[in-house]
Amino acid sequence: MTTPTVTKTPIHKASINPLQIPKSAKLAVAYFFFMIVPFVMAQLLGMEIEGLYTRLLSAVNLVAMSAFFLQFPLAGRIKPLPLFANIDWGITKHKQFGQYLGVFFFLHPILILLPKAMMSFDDFSVSFVSAITSQHLLTGMLAWLAMAVWVLMSVLKDKLNITYETWRLLHVIGFSIIATLATLHITTVGSHGQYNQQFNVIWWLLYTVCMTLIVYNYVIKPRFIKQHPYAISHVEKINECDWQINIAPTTSNALAYQPGQFVWLNTTGNPYSVEQHPFSIVQGAEQGQLGFIIRALGDYTSSLEQLTVGQTVFVDGPYGSLTLDQSQLASGITLIAGGAGIAPMLSLLRQLEAQQDPRPIRLLYANRNQARMVYVDELVELEKSMSNFKVKLICEQLNVHDESLPRHLVPGLINQTLINTTMTTGKESQWSFYICGPKGMISATTTHLHQLGITQPQIHFEQLAF
């Protein structure tokens, strides 16, 4: 059995540079340049379009279409390419961009017909009827209709009565079909495509890259993953709703990860299955193991009792950027966990202890009640073994009249006053904040932090749902 390679982060004692450009800003700039490539190519190829409105609309269409293709790598789990390696950020942006693009593509035919409508109703109705009856526009019409339905399905994902896995499969198949129809449309009908076959090469190239990415993720990558199976070494229900699962590699391959990262865990026995769930890695109790603390929330996580020791499982990862790399220059660190969000925090704390980090480290760990807290003994012990660590356990439901309550327990919810007690007054701008938990808790905590004057580059978070 091998020891998983835990990559350690060096500590640099320096203050945060307020002029430092955040990674996300650099990524946004890189994506912007990617999106304007077809527009720039159209200019270089000297493709002339008559009229200011048409020229403007064509430029926006080109940028929107490249942004559409960008959605595939953004959500595509491609670690080796730095531009797409930050999967949390990528998926967040994928969700935002996807909605904007949905609105834009919905407006696309309206914007094309708008000048006719402004000139005369007769002109507009002739153009409208010829558009919807034209064989030539069939691919565009189908793409437009499918896009409207699939974007709505994404926005309403949590309200649809289907499992996440079914939704994800439909999402990938649906958008692959939309990409095919849209590429056919722009290369045969689009104002650029029909005039310049050279230019069409760009769209077919982007289309091919996106489809290859899907084949890679669903066919090729699982073949590699299959060659490095893991086996479950420990399954235990540790409280009323949380499980501790440990897995160990069955080959000599060690997973190199940084504490705070996560993997997609597939316990179906089939490496090609789409049933795989993201869980943060917590160092296993024994050498060679990867551990997970899993809260029973939905259909999969409520059936963990079916897992058996020795069962083969597969791991895709590691992913994620909730690591200590983000706080190398911070003078202090506050970790804020809600429910299952304790998993990456425990991992970070174990690393901070292992490297005897001298900085002030604080943990606010919130749960509905005391019975839902995990690893409390270890957290309290860390206060003794680490040079400057303090933990507060925050419970929504707590009998405040119980005098035997340990001093770490605080009733209520995470609020500004509690967060304020974690940092050194006057040094707030040099502190780093890590948040992990459900969506509502992340946005409430981020608002508290902003109100305390903490800036976005100081905040690192992971939302426990994609």
Ligand SMILES: Cc1cc2nc3c(=O)[nH]c(=O)nc-3n(C[C@H](O)[C@H](O)[C@H](O)COP(=O)(O)OP(=O)(O)OC[C@H]3O[C@@H](n4cnc5c(N)ncnc54)[C@H](O)[C@@H]3O)c2cc1C
């Ligand atoms: C980066 C990350 C790290 C996580 N780490 C932990 C952890 O350490 N411990 C823990 O208990 N939970 C963790 N989660 C949450 C965990 O992945 C979900 O609770 C679990 O997948 C829910 O599956 P379900 O079938 O039980 O519930 P469902 O009711 O099917 O899903 C609930 C929600 O979880 C999300 N989800 C479900 N399946 C997937 C999937 N395959 N991929 C992505 N999102 C999905 C969806 O938003 C869905 O709406 C993490 C989530 C993310 C995104």
